Amino acid sequence: MIFVEHCAGCGTRGPVLCRPCRFALVGRASSSPPGVLAAVAFTGRPRDVLLGLKYGNCRPVARHLGGLLVNRLVAAGVRAGVDVDIVTWAPTSRRRRHHRGFDQAELIARAVARQLGLPCRRLLEREGNDPQTGRSRADRLSNPAFRAAPSVTGRRVLVIDDVATTGATLRQASSVLDDMGASSVICAAVAATPGRQRTCQVIQGPWAATPAAVVGEPQQARSPADRSRHPSVPRPAPARTA
């Protein structure tokens, strides 16, 4: 049986990510919302690839996006088994998941976990059914609310989303994981919408693998004492609840 596939980024017949699109995903500088590690900017071809996964049902591309995020995490000094022992994701609304048949953040999280050799578990439930797209910034900042599973207690969690705009969704997720007793939380997204937050300085250079690295360690993975000693990245303000 022959499977005809299309590139998630440009629609060309062939592999799920053609060579030009694969190259377009690397070497991109990215600014990230505070407290979030992002691999690429949500523009151009990377944006097309993510939308291809989300709306074009190009599920196999999640493996490539997971690899991109793993590169970013490794470049930032995140060590599997040391800084992170479990991977989860910020779930989309139940309505969206039902309509689409899958949760793109879950697919990416599972790909990341596989590549890091770590377990991936559903640790968060979204309260309510409101999706993020189309809502005002103020509304996004105050919502959504998540519930965390009690099994996060004492775990070093990596929580993943596909796209971070203000970073509010991931910070909210981080906050409830924290409240439920996670020992540390690192927030990461494949892409960050550019121009929203510019608080993280970006370094570009030959050593800055793919893509450019953000100065400072992942803030969420550090102890409170360490954070106050070396405040390299501003600690995100506590998320407001509605």
Ligand SMILES: [Zn+2]
């Ligand atoms: Zn392509």
